[in-house]
Amino acid sequence: MSLRLYNTLTGKLEEFVPIDPPNVSIYTCGVTVYDDSHVGHGRSLIVFDVLRRYLEHLGYRVRFVRNFTDVDDKIINRARQEHTHFMNVANRYIASYYLDVGALHIKPAEVEPRVTEHIPEIIEVIKGLIEKGYAYESEGDVYFSVSAFPEYGKLSKRNTEELEVGARIEPSEKKKNPLDFALWKSAKAGEPAWDSPWGPGRPGWHTECVAMIFKHLGQTIDIHGGGLDLVFPHHENEIAQAEALTGKPFARYWVHNGLVTVGGQKMSKSLGNYVTLKEVYSRYHPDVLRLLVLFTHYRSPLDFSWEKMEETKRAYERLVGALEDLELLKSLPTYEERGTHPLFEKVKEVEESFFHALAEDFNTPQALASVFNLVSELGKVKSKALSQGKVSLQELQAYEFAVSSLRKNLRGVFGLLEDFGTEGQVRKAVERELEAGQVLDENLLDLLVEVRSMVRKERVFHVADFIRDRLKELGIVLEDTPVGTKWRKA
Numbered sequence: 001m002s003l004r005l006y007n008t009l010t011g012k013l014e015e016f017v018p019i020d021p022p023n024v025s026i027y028t029c030g031v032t033v034y035d036d037s038h039v040g041h042g043r044s045l046i047v048f049d050v051l052r053r054y055l056e057h058l059g060y061r062v063r064f065v066r067n068f069t070d071v072d073d074k075i076i077n078r079a080r081q082e083h084t085h086f087m088n089v090a091n092r093y094i095a096s097y098y099l100d101v102g103a104l105h106i107k108p109a110e111v112e113p114r115v116t117e118h119i120p121e122i123i124e125v126i127k128g129l130i131e132k133g134y135a136y137e138s139e140g141d142v143y144f145s146v147s148a149f150p151e152y153g154k155l156s157k158r159n160t161e162e163l164e165v166g167a168r169i170e171p172s173e174k175k176k177n178p179l180d181f182a183l184w185k186s187a188k189a190g191e192p193a194w195d196s197p198w199g200p201g202r203p204g205w206h207t208e209c210v211a212m213i214f215k216h217l218g219q220t221i222d223i224h225g226g227g228l229d230l231v232f233p234h235h236e237n238e239i240a241q242a243e244a245l246t247g248k249p250f251a252r253y254w255v256h257n258g259l260v261t262v263g264g265q266k267m268s269k270s271l272g273n274y275v276t277l278k279e280v281y282s283r284y285h286p287d288v289l290r291l292l293v294l295f296t297h298y299r300s301p302l303d304f305s306w307e308k309m310e311e312t313k314r315a316y317e318r319l320v321g322a323l324e325d326l327e328l329l330k331s332l333p334t335y336e337e338r339g340t341h342p343l344f345e346k347v348k349e350v351e352e353s354f355f356h357a358l359a360e361d362f363n364t365p366q367a368l369a370s371v372f373n374l375v376s377e378l379g380k381v382k383s384k385a386l387s388q389g390k391v392s393l394q395e396l397q398a399y400e401f402a403v404s405s406l407r408k409n410l411r412g413v414f415g416l417l418e419d420f421g422t423e424g425q426v427r428k429a430v431e432r433e434l435e436a437g438q439v440l441d442e443n444l445l446d447l448l449v450e451v452r453s454m455v456r457k458e459r460v461f462h463v464a465d466f467i468r469d470r471l472k473e474l475g476i477v478l479e480d481t482p483v484g485t486k487w488r489k490a
Contacts, residue, residue: 003058005223006299006361008231008254009155013361018222019252024060025217026052027251028225029209029234030112032069033093034078037100038274039289039304040227040260040267046293046415047257048225049106053413054358065216066109067209068094070116071192071202086192087116100277103286105415113212115203119194121211122203125245126183126196134244138174140186140199144206146179149240155254156232181237183207206237213242213250224251228259228299229266258301267304275304287416288313294364294414315372319410320417322375325382326403333390343377343398347405350374354409364414371406378402445476449485452478 003016018024028048031041052062069075070090079086115122126142129135134148146152146160153159163179182204187193193200213221219242226235235254242250260267267274280289283306292312296302350370357366381399385391410416452467468478471487479486 003055003359004361005253005255008256009251011157014253016253018060019220022060024055024062024223025065025221026062026223026225027065027067027209027213027217027221029227029230030067030069031093031097032072032074033090033097034072034074035093035269036096036276036278038267038269038276039280040274042100042104042277042280042289043260043293043302044225044227044257045101045104045106046290047298048255049104050294050364050414051223051225051255051298051362052107053415054362057413063111063217064107064109065111065113065212067212068097068112068114069205069208070094070114072205076191080190090114090116096278100281103281104277104290105286105418107415111216113216115208115212118208118211118215119203121215122207123184123196125207125211125214125241128245129183129241132244134241135183136176137198138176140201141174141182142184142198142204143175143180144183144237144241144244145176146181146240147177149244151243152179152240153236155236155239158232158236181206181233183241206234207241209234210238210242210245210250219246219250220248221251223253223255225255225257228256231256257298258296261301261303262305264303280309284309284313285316288316290414290416291316291319291368294368297365298362319372319375319406322378322382323403323406323417325378326399329382329385329391329396329399332385334393334396335390337392337394339394341392341394341398343381343395343402346374346377347398347402351405351409358413371410374402374406445471445487449478449487453485 004013005016006012007014026048028044031037048064048066052064055062068090071086075086075089079089082089126135129144130137130142133145135142135144153163160179183206184196184198185201185204186198187200187202191202193202213224224235224238231254239250262273262275265271265273277286277289280286288309289312292304292308293302295312295315350373353370354367357363357370360366378399381391381395385395407417411418448467448471452464455467456464471478475489477488479488
C-alpha cells in the first residue's frame with residue numbers, strides 16, 4: 001500500500017518515495033530542556049511516533065533521530081535562578097522528559113543527540129558556510145547572509161522583501177542585514193562557551209539541527225518533521241544553511257503537525273497557558289492523551305481542554321471495555337450455529353478502511369472512526385449474548401478474531417494499550433520482586449508498600465491495586481491508615 005503525505009515545501013499531497021528503500025530517515029526537532037514537557041510537545045511526539053510505526057508496518061526500516069537542545073538562553077536563565085550549572089538543569093529535564101515519553105509509549109529514537117556533544121560538527125558547518133560566502137564573522141559573532149541564498153523563504157512561502165518591511169535593526173546590531181541570523185554567538189560573562197576560530201562562544205539555535213542531521217543521517221533525508229511553529233524561522237533557516245553548503249535538497253518531505261491551543265491561543269510556556277504531561281498523567285491514563293491527539297488530523301489545530309479529555313476518556317473506556325468483554329463472553333455457555341458469522345467480514349472491511357485512511361495523508365481520525373464502528377458491532381454481539389445468557393461458538397470465534405485485529409493495530413500502529421511505559425515498568429518490576437522470593441521477607445514487603453504509596457500519590461491507582469491484589473494472593477493484606485499503609489499476614 002502506498003502512502004501520500006502533505007509536503008509543506010510544495011504545498012501538495014505527494015506519494016511517499018524514500019531515497020533508499022526500504023530504508024527511511026526521519027529527523028524531528030526535540031525539546032529545549034529547561035522545564036517539563038507540555039501537551040504541545042506531547043502532540044508532536046505522538047504524531048511522529050505513529051507515523052514511524054505506520055512506516056514500519058509498511059515494511060520500511062526507519063532510522064529515527066530526535067535531538068535535545070541542552071544549551072540555550074532559557075536553560076542558562078533557569079540555571080542562574082537556581083544558582084546551579086546549566087548542565088544540571090539540562091540533565092534534570094532530560095531525565096524528566098524520558099519519564100514523560102515512557103508513559104506515552106513513544107518508541108525511542110535510534111539516536112538522541114545533544115547539542116553540547118556536537119560542537120565540533122557545528123563549527124565545521126559554520127566554517128564551510130563562511131568559506132562559500134554564505135556567512136560572515138562580526139566581532140566574534142557569525143551570521144548567515146540571507147541575501148546570499150536566493151531561495152530563502154521557499155518553505156514558509158515568504159519573500160525577503162516582505163520580511164524586511166517588518167524587520168527592525170538596532171544601531172548596535174552587528175548584522176549586515178536585519179534578516180541575517182546567528183550561527184555562532186560570542187561569549188558573554190558567566191555563560192557557557194566553547195573555543196572556536198571566531199573566539200569563545202556557543203552555537204546559534206538554527207545551526208544545531210543541520211550539523212546533527214549531517215552527522216547521523218546524511219546530507220539529504222527523507223522526512224524532516226516538527227510543529228507548525230517551527231516552519232519559520234527555524235526550518236527555513238535550516239534549509240538555507242544545509243542547501244547553501246551542499247547544493248542538495250535537505251529533506252524530501254517536510255511534515256508539520258498543527259499546534260495545540262487553549263481557547264484558540266497557542267499553548268506555550270511563554271504565555272503561561274500550558275499543561276504539563278505530568279499534570280495530564282495525574283488525572284488520566286496517558287493513553288487518553290494519545291487517543292485525543294489521534295482523534296484530530298495531525299495538520300489541524302487541537303484545542304485542548306479538560307472537557308475534551310473527559311470525553312476522550314469515555315471513548316477510551318468504551319474501547320478497552322470492548323476488548324475486555326471477550327473474557328465475559330468466554331464465561332458464558334456456548335452452542336453451535338450454522339454458517340460463518342458476518343463479524344468476520346466486518347473485521348476485514350474495518351482493517352481495509354483503517355489502513356486506507358492512514359495511507360491518505362495519515363488520516364488517524366478516519367482510521368479511528370472505522371475502529372469505533374467495529375466496537376459498536378462488538379457491542380451488539382455482547383448484548384445479544386447477555387440477553388440470551390449464552391453465546392454461539394461462531395460469535396465467540398468472530399469476537400476473538402475482532403479483538404485480535406484491534407489489539408494488533410491499536411498497539412502496533414497507534415501505540416495504544418501497550419505495557420512498556422512507566423506504569424508497565426513498575427508493574428514488571430513488582431512482578432520480578434514477587435517472583436524472586438517464594439518467601440516474602442520484611443524488607444521486600446516494605447519496599448512494595450513504598451512503591452504502592454508512590455504510585456498512589458501519582459494517582460496511578462490501577463497499578464496500586466495490582467500490587468495490593470498480588471500481595472493478597474500471597475497471603476499479605478495491606479491496610480491503608482491515616483498514618484500510612486501497614487501490612488499483615490492474612
